Amino acid sequence: MSSTLKYSLGPVQYCWEKPQVESFYQAVAASDIELVYLGEVVCSRRRQLKFNDYLDIAHQLKDAGKQVVLSTLTLVEARSELAELKKIVDNGEFMVEANDMAVVQLAHEQGLPFVAGPDINQYNLQTLQFLHRCGMQRFVMPVELSANWLKQVLQHKETLGFEAEVVGYGHLPLAHSARCFTARNMGLAKDQCDTVCSRHPSGLLLETQEGQSLLRLNGIQTQSAACTDLQDFREEMTDLGVDWYRISPLGPESLDYAMALIRGEHAPRPELACNGYWLGQPGMNNLSA
Amino acid sequence: MELLCPAGNLASLKTAINAGADAIYLGLKDDTNARSFAGLNFTPAKLAEAARYTHSQGRKIFLTLNTFPKPGEEGRWYRAVDLAAQAEVDALIVADISLLEYASNRYPHIPLHLSVQASATSAKALQFYKQAFNIERAVLPRVLSMKQVRDLAKEQVVDLEVFAFGSLCIMAEGRCHLSSWVTGQSPNTGGSCSPAKYVRWQECGNERHTRLNEVLIDKSSLDEQMGYPVVCKGRYCTKQEQQGSFLLESPTSLNTLSLLPELHQAGIASLKIEGRQRSPAYVEQVTRVWRQAIDTLLNNPQEFNVRRDWDQALAKVSEGQITTLGAYERAWQ
Numbered sequence: 001m002s003s004t005l006k007y008s009l010g011p012v013q014y015c016w017e018k019p020q021v022e023s024f025y026q027a028v029a030a031s032d033i034e035l036v037y038l039g040e041v042v043c044s045r046r047r048q049l050k051f052n053d054y055l056d057i058a059h060q061l062k063d064a065g066k067q068v069v070l071s072t073l074t075l076v077e078a079r080s081e082l083a084e085l086k087k088i089v090d091n092g093e094f095m096v097e098a099n100d101m102a103v104v105q106l107a108h109e110q111g112l113p114f115v116a117g118p119d120i121n122q123y124n125l126q127t128l129q130f131l132h133r134c135g136m137q138r139f140v141m142p143v144e145l146s147a148n149w150l151k152q153v154l155q156h157k158e159t160l161g162f163e164a165e166v167v168g169y170g171h172l173p174l175a176h177s178a179r180c181f182t183a184r185n186m187g188l189a190k191d192q193c194d195t196v197c198s199r200h201p202s203g204l205l206l207e208t209q210e211g212q213s214l215l216r217l218n219g220i221q222t223q224s225a226a227c228t229d230l231q232d233f234r235e236e237m238t239d240l241g242v243d244w245y246r247i248s249p250l251g252p253e254s255l256d257y258a259m260a261l262i263r264g265e266h267a268p269r270p271e272l273a274c275n276g277y278w279l280g281q282p283g284m285n286n287l288s289a
Numbered sequence: 290m291e292l293l294c295p296a297g298n299l300a301s302l303k304t305a306i307n308a309g310a311d312a313i314y315l316g317l318k319d320d321t322n323a324r325s326f327a328g329l330n331f332t333p334a335k336l337a338e339a340a341r342y343t344h345s346q347g348r349k350i351f352l353t354l355n356t357f358p359k360p361g362e363e364g365r366w367y368r369a370v371d372l373a374a375q376a377e378v379d380a381l382i383v384a385d386i387s388l389l390e391y392a393s394n395r396y397p398h399i400p401l402h403l404s405v406q407a408s409a410t411s412a413k414a415l416q417f418y419k420q421a422f423n424i425e426r427a428v429l430p431r432v433l434s435m436k437q438v439r440d441l442a443k444e445q446v447v448d449l450e451v452f453a454f455g456s457l458c459i460m461a462e463g464r465c466h467l468s469s470w471v472t473g474q475s476p477n478t479g480g481s482c483s484p485a486k487y488v489r490w491q492e493c494g495n496e497r498h499t500r501l502n503e504v505l506i507d508k509s510s511l512d513e514q515m516g517y518p519v520v521c522k523g524r525y526c527t528k529q530e531q532q533g534s535f536l537l538e539s540p541t542s543l544n545t546l547s548l549l550p551e552l553h554q555a556g557i558a559s560l561k562i563e564g565r566q567r568s569p570a571y572v573e574q575v576t577r578v579w580r581q582a583i584d585t586l587l588n589n590p591q592e593f594n595v596r597r598d599w600d601q602a603l604a605k606v607s608e609g610q611i612t613t614l615g616a617y618e619r620a621w622q
Contacts, residue, residue, distance in 0.1 A: 075461050076411045077437050085413075102413035105420075119464055121407065123357030123477065126387030130421075144466040144475055152360035175460035175467050175521070178432035178616035181537055185527070190622045206525040208505045209533040214525065215467075222460070222521075222537070224470060282473040282502060283466065 005238045007262055008035035008165060009255075010248035011071035011097075013173065014218055015046045015198040018053065024252055025057045029064035031255055032262045035244060036061050037097055039071040039088065041117075043180070043219045044081045046195055051087055058094055074099040074119045075176040075220065095137070108134045118143050118167055119176075125153045128162070138163035140246065143172045146280040147233065150240050157241030166237060169257060170248025171203065171216055172224040172274075172283065181217040202250050213272055214284070226286065227270035230278050231261060290552075291559040292583055293351070293450065294576050297329040301569045302339050308573050309580030312349035314382060315339060316565060321369045322353045323406060324565045325480030333372050340376040349379040353565075355404035355463075357385045357477050367391055374399060382428065383407075384463055389422040402450065403427040406463035406476065415446040426450055426558060430462045435548060435617045439555045448558035454575055455563020456608055457543040457615050459521050467520040472502045483519045499523070508533060516540030516608035544603055544612035546578075546595045549586050571606045578602050 009028060012021065028036055038061070039054050040046055049057075058068045070088050073081060082102060089096050089106040098104045099117040107114040116122055116131050116139040128139055139162065141150060154164060182204060183193040203216035203223055213225035227250065230237070234245060247258045260267035276285030294310035296302035302313050316322030318330040331339060336352070343350040352373040358366040366388050373381055374396045381399055383389050384406035392401060403409055403418050405428040418424045426448040429438065442449055460467065462476075469475035472487040483501055491498040492511065499507040499518045506523030509515060516522060522540045524533035543563070545552065552560065560583070562575050578599045586593045604612060615621055 074464075075432060076414070077433055079412075079440055082411055082413055100411070100414060101407070101409055101417050102411045105413045105417035108417070121357060121384065121386075121463055121477070123385060124360050124363060124387050126358075126363065126390065127385060130386050130390055134421075142466075144469040144478060149360060172466070172470075174470050175465040176432075177460045177537075178434070178622045179459060179538070180622065185536060189620065191619065204527060206527060206536055208523075208525060209508050210505045211526075212504060214471075214504065215520075217536070222467065276473070277469070280473070283470040284504075 005234050005242060005245050006034055007258055008244045008246045009033050009037065009258065010167065010170065010246045011037045011039055011041045012249055013042055013171070013221065013223070014201050014203060015043075015048065015195055016201055017198060018048050020201070021049055022057070024249070025061065027252060027255055029061055029066070031259060033066065033255075033258055035067045035069070037069045037071040041071050041074050041099055042176075042221045043197070044073060044078070044084065045190075045193060046197070046219075048195070048198065051084070055091065068094050069097050069115055070094045071097040071117065072099055072103045074117075074173070075178075076100045076102045077178065097140075104131065104134060104136075111135070113137045115165075116140065119173065128153065128160075132160070132162050136162060138165055138243070140165040140167065143167055143174070143228075144277055144283060147236060147240065147278050148280050150242065154241040163243040164241060165244035165246055166230065166242050167228065167248055168230040168234075168245040169254070170227060170246075170250060172228055172277075173221055174215070174224055174283075175222040177220050177222070180220050181222065182219050185217065224274060224283060226272045226274035226284060228275060228277070229270050229273045230275055231267055233275070233278055234261075290557065290583055290587070292576070292579055293559050293561045294572060295562055295565040295567070296339070296572065297324070297565045297567070298331070298569075299335060299339060299342075301572045302343065304569045304573045305576050306343065306346050306348055308576035310348060310576050312351060312379070312559070313339075313343055314351040314353050314561075314565070316353040317369055317372070319365065320480035321356055321366050323355050323476035323480055323482070326485060326566055329566060336372060337376045340378055344377070351380040351382050351402065352376075352378045353382045353404070354388060355382055355384045355406040356480050358388060359478075363387070370395065380425070386421075389418065389424070393422040397423070400425040403447070404463070405430050405452070408461050408463035410461070412441060412444040412446050415441075415444075419447055428452075428561065431458050431543065432461050432616050434619050434622065435551055436619075438557070438617070439551070442555040442557060449556075450559035450561055451545075451552060451557050452543055452563055453545045453552075453560035453579065454603065455543060456517070457538070457541055457613065459538045459615070471504050471520055483517065488518050539611065540608050541611045541613045542607035543615045544600070544607065545614060545617060546582055546599060546603070548614065548617055549582055550590060550593050553586060553590065567606075574602055574606050
């Protein structure tokens with residue numbers, strides 16, 4: 001049905017210090033990953049890297065032969081954030097990934113193509129087609145949807161005119177709030193947070209009172225405690241017409257995972273894995289393929 | 290400034306109107322709305338009856354269609370729009386792009402209110418829906434501070450409706466997957482948050498364990514007043530802190546009575562009371578207090594003070610009996 005599945009690298013969800021981000025993307029540049037999403041998607045208070053820093057990295061990745069997409073904020077609250085988003089959309093060179101309808105509008109106003117990220121509410125084919133008419137070139141399936149959902153939506157994939165991407169690996173973004181849970185947990189007010197989330201470069205694990213790992217706090221974002229791993233379903237994805245398998249990075253080791261899959265090998269399994277959403281079940285479930 | 294009240298059945302609707310609601314919102318008895326609970330909501334015939342009654346009392350009625358049509362089952366959502374048109378409702382509250390498209394093409398005369406589940410929090414997002422579907426109003430997610438609400442109102446893209454009172458969603462609505470993470474069903478996909486069939490209470494000695502799809506989300510004493518169990522209001526531990534505590538939010542309700550003058554001054558068009566799943570007694574109590582508060586304010590905006598008996602009356606029906614200003618207040622964030 002479709003050609004082979006390709007691999008993309010999602011934006012870094014966590015607050016990493018600048019040298020760590022730069023060395024991470026140097027390794028990305030040297031890898032065989034074709035498509036890289038780049039930018040701050042969680043909190044505008046994180047200023048470790050500024051717009052121009054991201055643009056520099058984007059150019060390095062482009063020079064290394066990558067397709068680069070600038071990813072954008074998921075929850076937009078302040079006018080200053082809109083101004084920053086407009087600057088990203090107007091960069092004149094790289095396509096953007098919209099994670100909020102504000103960016104869909106900004107791109108649409110300029111007649112620019114965009115990727116609809118996993119936090120855009122796109123729950124049926126008619127919505128995808130509407131977004132496509134607004135300039136959407138590719139969509140990332142919302143993380144709570146399944147293989148069966150894709151089967152229905154991609155029935156006539158070749159006629160749709162846009163690509164499909166699935167988050168295949170990583171901690172899943174489950175919710176976003178006005179409240180910063182990390183700052184609150186450290187006893188800090190959001191306005192004086194000192195980007196304390198940088199002390200939790202892979203989030204802060206929450207367990208139930210029975211010791212079950214459930215969630216992961218990442219600033220204003222709540223993630224799944226478990227790491228989704230859909231490597232066993234790649235053949236099914238190809239059959240369904242999925243174009244891109246997204247790896248949402250947890251750290252430099254996520255590049256090893258990506259490289260293993262690109263080489264056609266099995267990648268190491270996450271310690272705590274989940275795949276329930278893909279199977280149409282509670283997201284936290286983990287069943288064998 | 291409109292007072293918009295919830296109705297899960299005809300009794301609640303009549304109670305709300307009697308207590309002074311300007312408008313009522315309700316949903317059909319299926320998964321086309323995010324309060325799809327057994328024993329709740331309206332059949333097509335009841336919807337028609339509700340609309341006739343509401344109009345006979347000179348009030349307005351809005352149908353909530355705030356879930357996302359499922360592939361292959363879109364017809365159920367389209368039929369709901371058709372039913373609403375036949376019942377001559379005064380507005381549709383819609384979140385999904387395809388459904389907004391259907392309604393605006395078929396029934397351009399029916400006002401569209403952008404549901405909170407569409408998660409539009411900025412002028413640009415509102416402009417998208419205004420230009421694409423000519424929405425008249427938007428319901429703001431409970432993630433904006435009072436200043437951000439004021440800034441957004443100044444842009445005058447569309448009329449704004451805010452949550453004034455009720456159960457507090459602490460996540461950007463319409464983009465929260467916590468319920469489906471644990472149960473497989475979320476407001477977007479299954480029509481409710483924490484579906485009742487997954488909730489189980491267990492008494493263990495002098496403790497009550499609250500489980501959602503067998504995941505222990507809370508432990509409480511037997512006499513503790515509990516809210517409806519949802520993932521974001523559970524008690525959890527970290528590696529550093531082994532004592533279970535409310536690390537996201539405790540069971541509190543939103544109460545913005547003290548913000549009423551500011552909301553009025555900002556030009557907010559409508560104040561929404563949450564709680565279609567609540568009893569007629571709740572609807573009665575809350576509507577009556579808010580009617581009095583709004584009338585008091587409009588009579589003499591300079592002299593407005595929250596009366597103690599209002600707060601006491603609202604606290605009685607609040608989840609966990611604690612109320613908060615939520616994200617409206619920067620310190621909460």
